Amino acid sequence: MKYAIIYWSRYGNGKKIVDYLAEKLKEKGEVMVFTTSDVDPAAMPEADLYVFSAPTEAFNIQKNMRNFMKKLEGMEGKKYGIINTHAMERNWLHKMEKLLSKKKMVKVAGVDFKVGKDASAGNGLMDGWERKLDEFAGKL
């Protein structure tokens, strides 16, 4: 399996998730990790599965990731997993799913992580996040 992870993270909580996930997925194949500014959404690297990770900001998926998803090209039929971090109760996976379904991509799995008060220091992930991520990685 060849995986491409594309993420955006302001404080590092999402990056922590992505770094951990990349190590997990390396047990199953090749893993490439990019931020949304590292790759051109209209010329995506070839992969068997794409993982997108971004926080909720201002009651939406963070803007860079939203714009990135809107500009994706040539992704019809490609599989994806999604990750959302958020501070309030509600997660925004549905918005990521909506944007990717417009690109005719195929959802494999989604997971969200609520962050706590130390999120702005990059330490907001709650106990048990690794286990939750292991479960997600197992579906990819």
Ligand SMILES: Cc1cc2nc3c(=O)[nH]c(=O)nc-3n(C[C@H](O)[C@H](O)[C@H](O)COP(=O)(O)O)c2cc1C
């Ligand atoms: C400008 C801004 C707006 C935010 N708005 C929301 C929001 O509407 N809902 C929410 O659940 N969390 C909100 N958050 C909290 C972020 O989701 C949280 O900081 C993020 O998930 C942490 O991940 P990161 O360290 O990868 O950036 C906001 C954070 C910032 C900085």
